[in-house]
Amino acid sequence: MDDLNQRWARLEPHMVVTGPDDDRPRPAVLLFHGCGGLRDHLPRYAQAAAEAGWRAFVVDSYAPRGWGRAFTLTAVCTGLALRGYERAGDVLAAIRGVSARPDVDADRLALAGWSHGGWSIMEMMSADPAPNALGVSDPGAADLSGVKAVWLAYPYVGPFAFNKLKPWRRCPKVLAVTCRRDHLTTVRNAEQVNAMIRNCGAEVESWIAEGTHAFDEPTNNGPMRHDPALAEEALRRFRAFLEDAAPHG
Template sequence: MMSSLVRILLLAAGLLPCLAAAAGAGGYERVRIALDDVQLNAVLYRPQGPGPFPAVVALHGCGGLWRDKDKLSTRHSDWGERLAAAGFMVLMPDSYGSRGLGSQCGVKELTVRASRERVIDAVAARHWLQARPDVRADAISLLGWSGGGSTILAAVRSDRSPADKQLDFKRAVAFYPGCRTQLESRSFAARLPVLILMGSADDWTPPAPCDYLAKAARARGESVNLVVYEGAVHDFDHPRLDMKQRDDIAYSATGTGKATVGTDPAAREDAIRRVKEFLAGK
């Protein structure tokens, strides 16, 4: 739980955003999340108008948030702009860069783990948003890609439900997460509606474990739905990524450290529609 002092400081930051962030290129602001032991840099996309707005905490994958020092990755800028145009405040915490780390795709012994540190980052981001007067505190959702998607699954577990459920996340979207860890956990249960989006040809995080996970969750009465796009691979929602094979990853379905990535225009278009509708509660 947040201390009263932290709440006051965060509220002040929300009332005086110009003191907490400097405007950046591409329609986003660079902001700083300071909550108890969590210190994170982040990117914020804000819709036009006074609000209050529903919001999304968006979690990057193993490659991190940035393309290079001063350029947000194309995927993140595309989704940030799209969701802001649809009326959502979008906060993207930088879990790696904030800790002095670069891409973690080829790292086997992670120090910033999906099931621990990154879940803490997501919760801190939610608290930061809920302290802002231009955000609807009861309408903050989660969105994540790959390793960020795996974080989503860890964050929505029922055994991680906050004490004040009125301030919980609303719903969650996971793009091509690794589902095996949660599938093998006997205690996994989703407390929120979850939408999982994957490609049938994904050889980095294959869909089969997520299919089993979703079916088991629905059998228990949980709202966990999986959409699998035929022939699509990892990163299918990227705005413009030529199909290619990566050979620099720590874990892959084949065990070779290689996986195929690339945009699938049809899957991308359908995913954009589904995500907007799902986050809007339709």
């Protein structure tokens, strides 16, 4: 099992960094893709973060493992491999690795997750960081004090999310995006999860988007339908969320 340093060494070469062209310490947002892997919409969010004065780090959980899209659609999207509480180690390692960069203000971090990525963030926030938990040997070695904001885009809160109602151990500002026509959850179920986070002491804004799961991804797959207008609204809200969390400057 990897420790955090080893996991970061695997993740870092595949990470895509977007941000202002300077070396000053800036707030940073870490973006975690859904179960289908990196898709065309995440670079748009990264660019929106850069326009808000942030550095954006798109973390690929699949390339370091040698996994292609066909495998992940069959194995990860069905819950057979790399469930959220296992991928949470990637989140911890990325927090630790990015925090150590001289061009990042480690006291102003945000996490952003889409579907499976949101699930992984939520597992990381709620779990007891005991040795060998969350897919790494030393989860407690990551410092979460700099995480000030969390963006959850239609996070998976279905049957395999066993800890979805477990209180978080930190309470950052949260914007939770729920899809009205999400085939993976009801609005009521998602709002129960949001209420739990809010009861932990976090400031939680809930946006119910009038679309399907993955409405901001520019593809149509099964019950999921791309909605360009909603996608633009999501980008606007994402940028505004970051600007509120750490004003441009």
